[in-house]
Amino acid sequence: MSSEDIETAPTKPTVTVLDYGSGNVRSAVRALERAGATVTLSAKAEDVLNADGLVVPGVGAFGSVMAELKSVDALRMIGRRVAGGRAVLGICVGMQVLFDAGVEHGIQEQGMGEWPGTVELLPADVVPHMGWNTVKAPEGTMLFEGIEDERFYFVHSYGVQSWDFEVLQPKMRPPLVTWSEHGAPFIAAIENGPLCATQFHPEKSGDAGARLLRNWVQSLSKKAR
């Protein structure tokens, strides 16, 4: 970013949507633009590392998403962003891969291990869990501010159903965990400093999703200033 850009406040936050051939990313780009960001669809290191926020979409199998992320060197770039306190938002399988592991069809795949937990099949009569569901957001949530009682659009068969986060550093704020339920309680969203993620699709969740994305994009500009 040039010095001119910094001086012409208020600048729109820049967001890169990670482009690695995963499903419908067009909606995510449009929804983020509507939320007030300048959006780039790219997997180039300069775009991924320099944007104020990075969105990691993801649909399909856990293992194939991990493989595709590796193929564009995204694991390293996500790690670098998080280490530098730069915002990252994972969506759907883009959230799941942030956990330790995923088990699909009996095969365990390694995740990025940002958070403890294994992504497993939801124990419900009907899967995929497809449609609009409610969430329980914790006190102090930034993502769900003003939309705590809304429904969001989910489409997934797997989820993280337990949370055993050990607080090793009392000075560090523990992640804020939002839950939903389908067959069993599962994690619907996590807010953990620069690293946020939602199991549902905010870009497909109508006005509620638009508000969530706006909350996130606005948090980027607060940091940028």
Next chain:
Amino acid sequence: MSVAIRVIPCLDVDAGRVVKGVKFQNLRDAGDPVELAQRYDRAGADELTFLDVTASSGNRETTFDVVSRAAEQIFIPLTVGGGVREVSDVDKLLRYGADKASINTAAIARPAVIDEITRRFGSQVLVLSVDARRTQGAVTPSGFEVTTHGGRKGTGMDAIEWAKEAADRGVGEILLNSIDADGTKEGFDLELIRLVRAAVHIPIIASGGAGKPEHFPPAVAAGANAVLAASVFHFGPDSAIADVKKAIRDAGYEVR
């Protein structure tokens, strides 16, 4: 609290315009698909389905244009069906901004295409559309046969067995359309829904026969996770979606 029953307006699109046939014939123009889609989004639709009924492949590009324009302005899930034959067709639809693709005849002709599409994009991307018709006599074990060409041609395949096979192959949802009920406005074919519900563990979208809001709760009671209709919404009052949701809520089910 649990996942809400989805209410899905279906827009039949021919060369870029919305049409809806009574029993799939006598098509009637009901406007611009994107305009209508936005109206439904604002009215509380939970998802939208575009069914491309364009006969000639030359006119299919108009549908991609419609999908692309819709995706620019609509932030609820969009399913597109019609003309989906292989992985590359789904890929193209997703690139234009669809969230899911529905497949019908091509999967009957070559069931393995279901495995191919869902392995590539995941189960959630593929809806199997089944046009089921009650058989005259014992053509299939369940008494329901899979048809093609809008119900005009029988396949000899058992509709319930087909739904089960497709689910096993990885399809994410079944769009279950009753050819007998379609266009009658007398209500859904509840027996058909019950039989498929007993056979599969994936979501069922019930379609065909809805004429008024009271027709919807019984479909949910029979096992539908979502309900899809066209005429009720296209030619009904502006409050049609809200009316349908109220009927479902009053029957004790959750809606958005």
